[in-house]
Amino acid sequence: xxxxxxxxxxxxxxxxxxxxxxxxxxxxxxxxxxxxxxxxxxxxxxxxxxxxxxxxxxxxxxxxxxxxxxxxxxxxxxxxxxxxxxxxxxxxxxxxxxxxxxxxxxxxxxxxxxxxxxxxxxxxxxxxxxxxxxxxxxxxxxxxxxxxxxxxxxxxx
Amino acid sequence: xxxxxxxxxxxxxxxxxxxxxxxxxxxxxxxxxxxxxxxxxxxxxxxxxxxxxxxxxxxxxxxxxxxxxxxxxxxxxxxxxxxxxxxxxxxxxxxxxxxxxxxxxxxxxxxxxxxxxxxxxxxxxxxxxxxxxxxxxxxxxxxxxxxxxxxxxxxxxxxxxxxxxxxxxxxxxxxxxxxxxxxxxxxxxxxxxxxxxxxxxxxxxxxxxxxxxxxxxxxxxxxxxxxxxxxxxxxxxxxxxxxxxxxxxxxxxxxxxxxxxxxxxxxxxxxxxxxxxxxxxxxxxxxxxxxxxxxxxxxxxxxxxxxxxxxxxxxxxxxxxxxxxxxxxxxxxxxxxxxxxxxxxxxxxxxxxxxxxxxxxxxxxxxxxxxxxxxxxxxxxxxxxxxxxxxxxxxxxxxxxxxxxxxxxxxxxxxxxxxxxxxxxxxxxxxxxxxxxxx
Numbered sequence: 001x002x003x004x005x006x007x008x009x010x011x012x013x014x015x016x017x018x019x020x021x022x023x024x025x026x027x028x029x030x031x032x033x034x035x036x037x038x039x040x041x042x043x044x045x046x047x048x049x050x051x052x053x054x055x056x057x058x059x060x061x062x063x064x065x066x067x068x069x070x071x072x073x074x075x076x077x078x079x080x081x082x083x084x085x086x087x088x089x090x091x092x093x094x095x096x097x098x099x100x101x102x103x104x105x106x107x108x109x110x111x112x113x114x115x116x117x118x119x120x121x122x123x124x125x126x127x128x129x130x131x132x133x134x135x136x137x138x139x140x141x142x143x144x145x146x147x148x149x150x151x152x153x154x155x156x157x
Numbered sequence: 158x159x160x161x162x163x164x165x166x167x168x169x170x171x172x173x174x175x176x177x178x179x180x181x182x183x184x185x186x187x188x189x190x191x192x193x194x195x196x197x198x199x200x201x202x203x204x205x206x207x208x209x210x211x212x213x214x215x216x217x218x219x220x221x222x223x224x225x226x227x228x229x230x231x232x233x234x235x236x237x238x239x240x241x242x243x244x245x246x247x248x249x250x251x252x253x254x255x256x257x258x259x260x261x262x263x264x265x266x267x268x269x270x271x272x273x274x275x276x277x278x279x280x281x282x283x284x285x286x287x288x289x290x291x292x293x294x295x296x297x298x299x300x301x302x303x304x305x306x307x308x309x310x311x312x313x314x315x316x317x318x319x320x321x322x323x324x325x326x327x328x329x330x331x332x333x334x335x336x337x338x339x340x341x342x343x344x345x346x347x348x349x350x351x352x353x354x355x356x357x358x359x360x361x362x363x364x365x366x367x368x369x370x371x372x373x374x375x376x377x378x379x380x381x382x383x384x385x386x387x388x389x390x391x392x393x394x395x396x397x398x399x400x401x402x403x404x405x406x407x408x409x410x411x412x413x414x415x416x417x418x419x420x421x422x423x424x425x426x427x428x429x430x431x432x433x434x435x436x437x438x439x440x441x442x443x444x445x446x447x448x449x450x451x452x453x454x455x456x457x458x459x460x461x462x463x464x465x466x467x468x469x470x471x472x473x474x475x476x477x478x479x480x481x482x483x484x485x486x487x488x489x490x491x492x493x494x495x496x497x498x499x500x501x502x503x504x505x506x507x508x509x510x511x512x513x514x515x516x517x518x519x520x521x522x523x524x525x526x527x528x529x530x531x532x533x534x535x536x537x538x539x540x541x542x543x544x545x546x547x548x549x550x551x552x553x554x555x556x557x558x559x560x561x562x563x564x565x566x567x568x569x570x571x572x573x574x575x576x577x578x579x580x581x582x583x584x585x586x587x588x589x590x591x592x593x594x595x596x
Binding site: 022023024027028104105107108109131133134135136138139140142143144146147154155156 | 206207208210232234235236237239241242244248249250251252253254256450451
């Protein structure tokens with residue numbers, strides 16, 4: 001497992017796993033990575049989780065790569081930071097101020113805004129074999145990815 | 158003679174460690190022991206692991222032999238339903254709003270009457286109906302436990318479609334606030350509950366306060382309201398306690414800690430009581446922090462970091478509960494306030510045969526249970542009251558005669574869980590009009 005700063009050079013064949021920011025996303029991403037490695041695929045994980053995935057979370061298989069772009073653990077400012085703050089642990093005063101409902105509506109956009117820098121450089125390379133969307137807030141990122149690589153199957157974790 | 162067959166809808170069943178799972182286990186055990194073939198329909202493991210983070214694999218050993226378990230998937234997340242191939246800009250950028258609209262579209266023509274069903278688990282009903290399907294006609298009775306109350310609706314719909322009788326078992330009230338006993342003014346809940354109760358054969362409740370409230374709210378169904386209390390599990394008691402007349406005392410609390418426990422009063426009371434206790438006395442808290450992963454950090458922040466004598470030892474596996482109980486001199490049961498709240502730990506506490514402190518306001522559902530126990534001390538959730546109860550219980554632990562723990566344990570046998578649930582079996586049998594195969 002290797003943390004990277006930009007999404008380039010993912011070896012083919014590969015699977016894109018969008019881990020999202022929720023506990024459900026974390027667990028489904030772990031399962032998706034294990035499944036892809038079992039099929040002999042490399043994996044690129046867009047990781048919005050806090051704390052970020054560590055090597056103890058995601059399995060590795062010899063000869064296959066798990067590349068992780070951890071935008072969740074990066075320092076963020078402003079609205080994006082609030083949108084990506086985990087809600088599972090009841091933290092975040094600003095989050096509560098903005099309002100849970102509005103936040104719920106905008107969170108998928110927040111995830112996409114943070115994941116975009118990693119996805120864009122990959123657009124000219126080979127398409128992933130599939131895109132795995134691990135929670136509801138990952139939908140926009142998965143949908144945008146499906147428009148970059150039309151015809152690539154997209155599914156839940 | 159053909160064995161009667163029970164279809165038991167229990168959303169939370171092992172490996173779930175949700176509150177009430179022991180009641181579900183005991184209910185299935187009671188029917189199996191009485192000669193029934195029992196099929197439990199419950200949620201799949203992925204939901205417990207992935208979304209709730211509320212599973213304990215060791216609990217699966219408690220599933221009674223002979224019980225058939227069918228696991229039906231459920232998820233709160235709707236990302237699997239999103240049409241990635243065909244979604245437009247609105248759906249793609251605002252998927253939450255899109256899914257909400259799409260769900261409303263789908264629900265309105267719902268032939269099973271699920272539209273607007275006021276329970277967040279409503280999406281579980283349809284998969285249950287599909288899984289059970291025609292096999293429902295092979296069962297003699299359907300029993301559903303809630304919450305979630307969607308199980309009640311699934312039972313109603315199955316019974317209606319296949320001409321069967323059904324009963325519902327409330328672990329918590331649906332249309333009443335358990336803390337205040339006040340009715341919850343939600344017309345959708347009242348409508349759904351009224352329909353379910355109207356068609357049910359029996360409604361079981363964990364205490365008399367809840368049963369009475371339902372009898373008042375639904376007078377035409379007052380005769381259906383039956384009390385079937387919670388209870389303790391024999392294997393959780395451990396060996397009989399040997400009273401000690403000297404040395405430090407160990408006060409123990411075992412259970413899933415929630416933010417509704419009167420923890421502030423308890424810890425402040427302990428601090429005040431320390432002066433009156435032998436040096437080295439301990440207050441030991443054991444159990445999960447909350448029923449779900451998301452609660453852990455919140456509850457952890459409520460525990461004191463440096464309180465003399467206090468320690469939190471984490472979860473105790475079901476098989477080790479007896480050993481934990483053997484090591485304590487006084488058991489403390491903190492219970493949220495409310496006459497409708499009995500909790501389940503109070504039964505185990507009372508049956509141990511050692512002094513018990515129940516921290517709950519006078520008139521609370523758990524305080525009522527203390528009657529008949531010679532060393533039970535009720536304490537309002539205030540530091541002074543808790544401190545006084547700790548001192549008195551400590552004195553009692555020192556002065557108990559060696560034969561008393563056995564005597565108390567014997568007198569509390571009526572609180573054993575399967576015995577306490579007997580009214581469920583009796584009422585279901587009465588509905589069927591037959592006698593149990595094996596009493």
